[in-house]
Amino acid sequence: MDAKAVEELIAQYAPNAAAIGIQAATALTLLLVGYWAAKFVSGLTSKAMVKRSIDATLTNFISKLVFCIIFALVAIPALAEAGIQTASVIAALGAAGLAVGLALQGSLANFAAGVLLIAFRPCRVGDWIDAGDCSGTVESISLFSTILLTGDYKRIVIPNARVMSGPITNYSVMPRRRIDLVIGISYDADMRTAIKILEKLIQADERILKDPASTVAVSELGNSSVNLICRPWVATADYWPTRWKMIEDIKTEFDAAGVGIPYPQMDVHFHKQD
Known part of the structure; x- marks a missing residue:
């Protein structure tokens, strides 16, 4: 690029350089403030859930979800402040979310059931239960499946949606x-x-x-x-x-x-x- 072309670029963008700098600084400030706010609220959420003795798996997931939601809410106006068209970005994210939701419909049902199992605790690790047409001792409860150990030491992995779709009989909860x-x-x-x-x-x-x-x-x-x-x-x-x-x-x-x-x-x- 010769000197004349450089001079033309400077002449074209120099009058707007201050405005562009202010926009960039404002967008960066919004991102930093949003990141700090998301981290702060996420930490408060995690402490509150730990104080109520909510399962660690659900606590970590909810705190990260809160962080992502708050940061996304701040990131969109920050991008708009920087001069980026956010309408197309939001539309693309919405379409992608819809496609993923349809593709993972069964998994999302298991996830929702897992959240309910961990939050309301109809059974805990070590309890002997009847659930999902199976009987056994609860070995673990994750966000997508529940694992039982039968009396003859078989390991059964049951999708959480199936566990929550019928009665759960807990033989160990009462003294x-x-x-x-x-x-x-x-x-x-x-x-x-x-x-x-x-x-x-x-x-x-x-x-x-x-x-x-x-x-x-x-x-x-x-x-x-x-x-x-x-x-x-x-x-x-x-x-x-x-x-x-x-x-x-x-x-x-x-x-x-x-x-x-x-x-x-x-x-x-x-x-x-x-």
């Missing part, structure tokens, strides 16, 4: 559980003896709670048996060991006392025809 047993005895057996045996077994097991009181009663006169209910209360951690032990002891004590436990039978009659 105690009731064992519900239905024991059928034969009509020839001594019902009073059977009830006394059940009450004795409840009294003998130290894991069974005194309050609430256990229930032993006759629930039904069935087709082939008199059905008794036995409903002791135990600490949640003692549920399965106590249940298994109760079933074993009931069979042993009933056999020793001569209390019969009937099993389904069918009488088949043959008619001979000439």
Whole structure:
């Protein structure tokens, strides 16, 4: 570029140099102030969520989302101040957001369900739950999926949308559980003896709670048996060991006392025809 061309450029832009400099400085100031404000509000949001013991994954995500939203709201007028046409930029971002939203519709549903799971906490890591037609101990809850460990140590990854689409049964959240047993005895057996045996077994097991009181009663006169209910209360951690032990002891004590436990039978009659 020769000297004459340089002189022409200077002559063309020199009168507007001050205005351009002011615009650039204003845009840069807006960006710096917006960055500081976004970082400040994001930090306050993170501290507030940590103070309320909200999950760290959700806390980090929300704080970063707040930062991005505030900075974007400041960046658009800063670009406009610098003389950049922002209408086309906003339209392009809107179209891109719509396309991404349609493409990731399922993932966004899982994400929304993950936010609800982490925020409202119907279950926590270590709880045994039924959810999404699966049962197991919660190993982790992320923004997109929940991982369960089954009793035989299988690892199940369930999309969060499926977890939130149906009931979530949490067996670990309450401090105690009731064992519900239905024991059928034969009509020839001594019902009073059977009830006394059940009450004795409840009294003998130290894991069974005194309050609430256990229930032993006759629930039904069935087709082939008199059905008794036995409903002791135990600490949640003692549920399965106590249940298994109760079933074993009931069979042993009933056999020793001569209390019969009937099993389904069918009488088949043959008619001979000439």
